[in-house]
Amino acid sequence: MTHRLRIDLFSLKDTLECGQFFRFTKIMNTYIVQSSDRIFSLWQKGDILFYEGVEEPFLIHFLRLDEELDSILKEIDRDPIVHQAIQKYRGMRLIRQDPWECLLSFLCSSAKSISHIRSMIEILCKSFGRKIFYGNIIGYGFPEPLCIKTSLQLESVRAGFRTNYLVKASQCINRSQLLGLKSLSYSEARQSLTMLSGVGKKVADCTLLYSLDFLEAFPMDTWIRKGLQRAYFGGRWTGEKETENFVSNHFGPFAGYAQLYLYHYWRNHRF
DNA sequence: CGTCAGGTAGCCA
DNA sequence: TGGCTACCTGAC
Numbered sequence: 536m537t538h539r540l541r542i543d544l545f546s547l548k549d550t551l552e553c554g555q556f557f558r559f560t561k562i563m564n565t566y567i568v569q570s571s572d573r574i575f576s577l578w579q580k581g582d583i584l585f586y587e588g589v590e591e592p593f594l595i596h597f598l599r600l601d602e603e604l605d606s607i608l609k610e611i612d613r614d615p616i617v618h619q620a621i622q623k624y625r626g627m628r629l630i631r632q633d634p635w636e637c638l639l640s641f642l643c644s645s646a647k648s649i650s651h652i653r654s655m656i657e658i659l660c661k662s663f664g665r666k667i668f669y670g671n672i673i674g675y676g677f678p679e680p681l682c683i684k685t686s687l688q689l690e691s692v693r694a695g696f697r698t699n700y701l702v703k704a705s706q707c708i709n710r711s712q713l714l715g716l717k718s719l720s721y722s723e724a725r726q727s728l729t730m731l732s733g734v735g736k737k738v739a740d741c742t743l744l745y746s747l748d749f750l751e752a753f754p755m756d757t758w759i760r761k762g763l764q765r766a767y768f769g770g771r772w773t774g775e776k777e778t779e780n781f782v783s784n785h786f787g788p789f790a791g792y793a794q795l796y797l798y799h800y801w802r803n804h805r806f
Numbered sequence: 807c808g809t810c811a812g813g814t815a816g817c818c819a
Numbered sequence: 820t821g822g823c824t825a826c827c828t829g830a831c
Contacts, residue, residue, distance in 0.1 A: 645813035651829070695827025700814090735814045757812060775821075810831085818823080 538591065540584045544604045546626030547579040553799040555745050556630045557640055557653045558660075558677075567669065569660075570597065571633045572676035574669040588669045599628050607750075611786050611793040616766045620800035629795060630745060634713035636677045637746035638728075641738045642700045658692045659701075680705040700733025707731060713747065721749050744791040753782045753790040762801040 551559050551566055558569040565578045575588035586594055595601050608625070612618050632640075643655045663678030683689065683705035686698045694701060708731065716724040724747065728739040737756055743749035753759075755778065764773055767781065786793040 641813095646811060646826085647813095647828080648811080648830085693828065695829095696814090696825090697827080733814065737813060808831105811829095813826105815826090816824095819821095 536587065538586050540586070540591065540594070540600070541582055542584055542600055543582065544626050545579070545582070545584065545598070545600070545628065546624065547577055547584060549624045549627035549799065550598065550630060553624075553627060553795060554649060554802065555741075555795065556632060557649070557656055558636075567672060567674075569667075569674045570677075571636060572665065572667055574667045574672070574674035576669065597631055599631050602628070604628060607789050607792050611789050611796075613785060613787075614767075617786075617793055617797060620796040624796055624799055627795060627799065629750075629792065631748070632746040633677070633710070634716075634742060634746040635680065635710040638704060638708075638713065638731075638734075638738075638742045639677075639701060641741040641745075642704060642733050643694060643697055644738070644741075645697065645733070655692050655694050655697075659689070662688070662691060680709045697733065700731075703732045704734075713742075716743075717747050721751050724749060725752070740791075744794070750789050750791045751783065751787075753779075753786070753794045755779070755782075756798075758801060759794060759798055762797060 547566065551568070560567050565576050567574065567576050573589060573593070575586060578585045584594075604626075608621050612621055639659070640652065640656055643652050647655070657675075660675035660677055663682040664675035667674045667676050683702060686702050689698045689701060692698070692701075716727055719727065721743065724743055725736070725739045728734050728742060729736065734742075737754050740752040740754040744752035744754060760778060763778060763781070764770060767785075773781075782790055782793075
């Protein structure tokens with residue numbers, strides 16, 4: 536049964552393909568998406584989003600369709616560079632991921648390309664997750680913390696030094712504790728997350744931005760860092776503190792959206 | 807075969 | 820505050 540939603544400002548392609556989310560495959564113009572224990576399909580024609588295998592309220596939550604994207608984009612549109620990125624990828628939205636899945640995904644991400652990260656997550660789900668079906672397509676749910684007990688179990692994931700990060704996180708935190716971070720301030724929540732082994736500023740900010748609604752989080756990877764230096768500091772090397780201060784002062788409370796647009800823009804226009 | 811990616815931990819000044 | 824390097828795996 537196919538359902539449809541009309542959405543004013545939305546690009547499914549950019550939203551899924553910009554690097555914030557890993558568990559999807561593209562078949563022709565249709566995306567098969569997996570999140571937690573769900574599997575469903577999405578495709579877009581003009582301003583109509585078609586969907587199968589998922590209920591509307593979940594989709595609205597997942598794709599942040601209840602969010603006034605237009606006013607957020609106006610808010611971060613503060614210079615010619617980010618303006619150009621917004622023009623090019625207008626309609627790209629943050630995805631509101633499951634916090635547990637998001638944390639583990641980005642624990643896998645250090646020093647790995649996106650295809651590696653996807654492969655690690657896929658094997659993780661195949662090893663521990665329960666089977667889920669969409670028509671005759673088989674998917675796997677994302678494993679709950681209690682499933683992952685020892686590093687030996689994760690051998691086939693080939694996560695290398697990240698294996699212990701995954702095991703320790705499974706022992707130390709669960710979904711409801713992660714969701715509880717939402718009641719803290721950004722810096723408190725960030726500090727709590729970095730207590731976990733393998734979680735530094737970057738992974739903490741990814742988790743806070745992509746799953747816990749902290750829109751001021753600005754994940755700073757080396758690409759974004761180089762981009763900022765080139766675009767805003769005339770190529771000058773900048774210290775960590777200086778860069779962080781610039782970002783929060785310049786982009787403000789929705790800095791995370793600016794990161795999403797700049798990152799996608801710079802990744803597709805190599806320099 | 808060697809080199810390197812790219813985020814974090816742990817050490818150091 | 821920030822510089823350096825090991826960490827594991829896979830791509831090149």
